[in-house]
Amino acid sequence: MKKRFSVCAVLVASLIAGMGNTSLSANESYSWADIKRIILNQEEYNSDFDFNKDNKVNVFDFIRIKRNELAKSESQTPAVHYNEYSTEYGSLKQNSYPTFRFDYPDNWKITDKTLTKGHGEFVTLENENGVTIKYSHYDFGKDFRFVGSRVSMNRIEDKSIAPSQFVPSVVNGKDYSGLGEFMVINSKITGTLNMMYDSDFTDIDGAECYAVFPKSEVGKKTYSCLNFSEEYTFYYGGHISFVGYVDDREMTQQEKDEVIAILGSLR
Secondary structure, three states: OOOOEOOHHHHHHHHOOOOOOOOOOOOOOEOHHHHHHHHHOOOOOOOOOOOOHHHOOOHHHHHHHHHHHHHHHHHHOOOOOEEEEEOOHHHHHOOOOOOOEEEEEOOEEEEEEEEEOOOEEEEEEEEOOOOEEEEEEEOOOOOOOOOOOOOEEEEEEEEEEEEOOOOOOEEOOEEOHHHOOEEEEEEEEEEEEEOOOOOOOEEOOOOEEEEEEEHHHOOOOOEEOOOHHHHOOEEOOOEEEEEEEOOOOOOOHHHHHHHHHHHHOOO
16 A cells, blocks of 8 residues: 655655755645655656665655765766857848857767858758758748659658747848747658659658747648758748758657757757
């Protein structure tokens, strides 16, 4: 039978102050498993401390041990240094086109940069494992349409996964705030079709990307013949895209987190 308590919740909450978010309340009762999850903010506990020994828990010993573990972990975690990149197309054209900025950690490097008046600005970042992030500014008119493959078509599914710092405003006297809220999205290829021979899509577990995109447009794309950088552009006085992807494999969770953080910093 699970042991429960209510009054001790206030004492426990005060003891773990500074250890992160808690949701202990004096008006509720908790099992020991509940306490464990609330304090650790996770479902599993990987310490040597035995929660189930003799069906008893010394909460004070647990908090002391966990504090020591956290202090040791934090002392061994190096600080992450971030760099800021600023786009340059407005300076090149000598007009009021806004400067975009984004942040990236030291384990990412700018490997290519192209700046051409009348064509645009293109910046490539990569980590040491080949994950790529591309900022693209195609300086073409609003009615310009990218031309994709005439043979292959992909079925795609996209969804919002994280907030973006980008807030649209005014570009060269025109108000683009109507684009609304922006998000970091995930897009995945779930099917492919050869338009010359196939009558339907073949289901696949295909490539995926992350991109900065208007929230109002998420979920509206179904089919695509374009690459990710072209597919996920939005018009902001020029066709802009900011996407992250890797070829031939799935990103690790750390790589996904870094890509999402870099994309989300666009402003």
